[in-house]
Structures are given as C-alpha cells and as structure tokens.
Amino acid sequence: MVKRDYYEILGVTRRATYAEITRAYKKLARKYHPELNPGDEKARRKFEEIAEAYDVLSDPKKRALYDRYGLRRDEMSEEGEKRTAADIIFEGFDFSAEESFSDFLEELFASSAGKRVKAPQRGEDLEVPVALSFEHALRGTTVTVTVTRRQTCPRCEGRGEVEGPQGTCFRCGGTGRRPTLRGPLRLSVRCEHCEGTGRSAPICPLCHGETRLPIEESLEVKIPAGVDTGSRIRVEGKGDAGLYGGPPGDLYVVTNVQAHPFFVRKGDNIYCAIPITITEAVLGAKIEVPTLWGKATLRIPPGTQSGQIFRVREQGAPSLRGDVRGDQYVEVRVVIPRLIDQRSRELMREFERLNPENPRAELMQVAGLLADAPSEAEASH
Numbered sequence: 274m275v276k277r278d279y280y281e282i283l284g285v286t287r288r289a290t291y292a293e294i295t296r297a298y299k300k301l302a303r304k305y306h307p308e309l310n311p312g313d314e315k316a317r318r319k320f321e322e323i324a325e326a327y328d329v330l331s332d333p334k335k336r337a338l339y340d341r342y343g344l345r346r347d348e349m350s351e352e353g354e355k356r357t358a359a360d361i362i363f364e365g366f367d368f369s370a371e372e373s374f375s376d377f378l379e380e381l382f383a384s385s386a387g388k389r390v391k392a393p394q395r396g397e398d399l400e401v402p403v404a405l406s407f408e409h410a411l412r413g414t415t416v417t418v419t420v421t422r423r424q425t426c427p428r429c430e431g432r433g434e435v436e437g438p439q440g441t442c443f444r445c446g447g448t449g450r451r452p453t454l455r456g457p458l459r460l461s462v463r464c465e466h467c468e469g470t471g472r473s474a475p476i477c478p479l480c481h482g483e484t485r486l487p488i489e490e491s492l493e494v495k496i497p498a499g500v501d502t503g504s505r506i507r508v509e510g511k512g513d514a515g516l517y518g519g520p521p522g523d524l525y526v527v528t529n530v531q532a533h534p535f536f537v538r539k540g541d542n543i544y545c546a547i548p549i550t551i552t553e554a555v556l557g558a559k560i561e562v563p564t565l566w567g568k569a570t571l572r573i574p575p576g577t578q579s580g581q582i583f584r585v586r587e588q589g590a591p592s593l594r595g596d597v598r599g600d601q602y603v604e605v606r607v608v609i610p611r612l613i614d615q616r617s618r619e620l621m622r623e624f625e626r627l628n629p630e631n632p633r634a635e636l637m638q639v640a641g642l643l644a645d646a647p648s649e650a651e652a653s654h
C-alpha cells in the first residue's frame with residue numbers, strides 16, 4: 274500500500290501554519306464527509322485519509338515526529354532507488370490494522386518524553402484448541418485443557434528485582450535506555466525497569482528480571498451445549514498475568530468439532546438424507562427418521578419426488594443464543610428396486626400400461642426450438 278504524504282493529502286505546504294492546516298482540513302472534510310456522500314466508498318476512504326492526516330499535522334508533537342521520520346516524496350525522487358529510513362517506517366506499518374500511525378507516534382512520544390512507563394498493563398489473552406466429538410458438542414461436556422501461562426513471579430511479586438543495594442540496572446546495563454523493535458524500526462526508549470536512572474536493586478534470582486514465570490496448569494472447562502467448530506469459550510483471568518499490577522488476560526478455548534457420518538450441521542440446523550421405497554413415495558407413508566435426540570415420525574405425502582426435503586421442527590442443534598433448537602432437514606431419496614422375479618416385472622409393465630404418461634413430453638416442446646431442420650440423430654449405445 275502506497276501511503277500518501279499527509280501534507281499532500283491536505284493540499285498544504287510543509288510550512289503551513291496550524292490555522293492553514295485546520296482551514297484546509299475543514300474544507301476537505303465538508304466535501305468528503307460520509308454523511309454528505311452516502312454509499313460512496315471512495316469518499317469515505319478519502320475522508321479517513323484526510324482525518325488521519327489532520328490528526329497528525331494538527332498536533333505539534335506528532336507533526337514534529339512526522340517531519341523527522343515521515344515519507345517525503347520530493348526527496349525520494351531525488352534519491353532515486355535509495356531507501357530512506359522514512360521509507361522503511363512506512364513499509365513496516367500495516368496501516369490497515371487497527372493501530373494507526375498516529376497511535377504509533379503517540380506511543381513513541383510518550384516514551385521519549387518520560388511519561389510513566391510502569392503503567393499497569395493487562396496480560397495477554399491465550400488460546401488453546403480442543404477437539405470435540407459431534408455428540409459432545411451438541412450435548413455439552415467438560416474438558417480438561419493444559420495451558421502454559423505466565424504467572425507473576427512469587428519471589429519478587431512481579432518487580433523483577435529483590436531487596437538489596439542499588440547497582441547497575443540489569444535491564445539496560447546502566448544506560449537508562451533500551452532498544453526496542455517496532456516493525457523493522459529500531460528505536461531507543463527509556464528503560465522501563467529503572468525508569469531511565471540506570472540503577473536498580475539486584476535482579477530476582479527466580480525470574481531473572483522477567484517479572485513473570487511460565488507455569489503449566491490443567492483446567493477443567495465447561496463446554497456449553499451447541500458449540501461448533503471455531504466457537505470460543507472464554508475462561509476469565511486464565512491468560513497471562515498482567516504487568517505492573519495490571520489484570521490478567523483471558524484464556525479462550527477454541528473448539529474443533531468432528532464430522533458425523535450421517536448428520537451434517539450448518540449453524541443450528543441439521544441435514545440428513547433418508548432412503549424411502551418407491552411405494553412409500555408413490556402411496557405416501559409414515560416413516561421413522563433418526564434425529565440427534567432419538568427418533569421422529571415423518572409423514573411422506575403421496576406422490577413425493579426423490580430429493581424432496583422435509584423439515585422436522587426443533588430436532589436440530591441447541592442454540593448458543595438461547596433455549597431453542599434448530600430444525601432437522603430430511604432429504605428423501607427414492608430407492609429404485611432391482612426386480613429379479615418375473616411376477617414383479619409383469620406388474621410393472623401392467624402399471625405402465627395403466628399410466629401411459631410421458632414425463633418428457635413438455636420438455637421436448639420447450640427444448641426443441643432449433644429443431645426446424647429434421648434431424649435423424651439417434652441415440653446409440
């Protein structure tokens with residue numbers, strides 16, 4: 274994705290004042306605002322671009338950083354193929370992700386301006402896959418999952434250091450700054466452990482300054498009835514421990530449900546195919562069909578065609594959204610008998626004499642539009 278220059282987007286010079294930038298923004302925003310251009314995808318994207326450019330250029334701190342690192346097309350063309358640091362910054366950023374360039378500048382600025390870096394941070398969420406049988410997914414079950422999660426170090430209680438005389442900070446080696454990677458970009462930020470002083474108490478001998486330790490834990494997780502492949506069951510607080518007193522993340526159990534040899538599930542509905550005899554199809558019948566929950570009686574009306582689908586209400590999968598079930602759809606397939614005895618064949622011929630209808634008669638009329646020239650083509654075996 275080629276990122277356009279923010280100045281270019283707003284149509285202002287690099288020396289533009291705050292007032293000029295705001296004026297340019299307001300003019301463009303009035304033109305491209307989504308409410309004034311309903312359904313116009315191009316205008317919406319344009320508006321987002323304008324808003325992002327304004328967000329950065331209207332803030333003196335962000336603008337200064339942008340001017341230092343941002344992509345400048347005029348310079349690029351002079352340098353030809355040479356890749357500038359700014360170029361690399363833009364390539365490293367996925368602007369389609371939730372994180373915008375503006376957020377990134379914010380963070381960069383916070384760390385270089387010396388704001389508090391030991392702010393509480395929520396722990397990471399974790400995911401663990403679990404395989405379930407078709408039946409267990411429908412009826413609900415309890416599974417035991419083993420998860421490796423990071424827990425606050427019990428020795429230093431998450432500080433990374435223990436009581437003792439102050440010495441060189443073990444995190445930054447006494448420089449007060451630490452390199453950090455943002456995409457392909459190497460930045461130096463204030464050391465979060467010593468907060469830039471370069472000095473700290475001795476390192477914790479248990480976690481070696483990591484503040485958290487991985488532990489393996491077995492958990493019983495209740496799987497509700499009706500889960501499907503890809504369902505996520507949240508186990509609160511069983512993700513990684515937070516940092517600097519932040520709350521822990523959550524654990525998500527992600528289900529993978531095995532296929533069933535007979536039933537096929539789509540959402541809360543269940544599909545299956547049931548064979549019926551030719552006489553059941555012709556004369557009608559009441560047949561028993563298997564369901565997830567036992568069996569149901571299905572009435573086949575006289576004259577049923579092969580492939581017709583019948584609905585059996587509320588015999589499908591339980592819904593995760595409430596105390597209801599989906600439906601079961603039964604496709605009937607007429608089984609054509611192989612007649613081996615003479616008597617049955619005679620009866621079929623007798624039947625044909627009594628019912629001399631040609632099911633293809635209408636088809637010939639509809640399909641024969643180009644059959645003006647008599648054709649002698651005949652099907653051969």
Ligand SMILES: [Zn+2]
Nearest residue numbers: 426429477480
């Ligand atoms: Zn520790």
Ligand SMILES: [Zn+2]
Nearest residue numbers: 442445464467
């Ligand atoms: Zn340090």
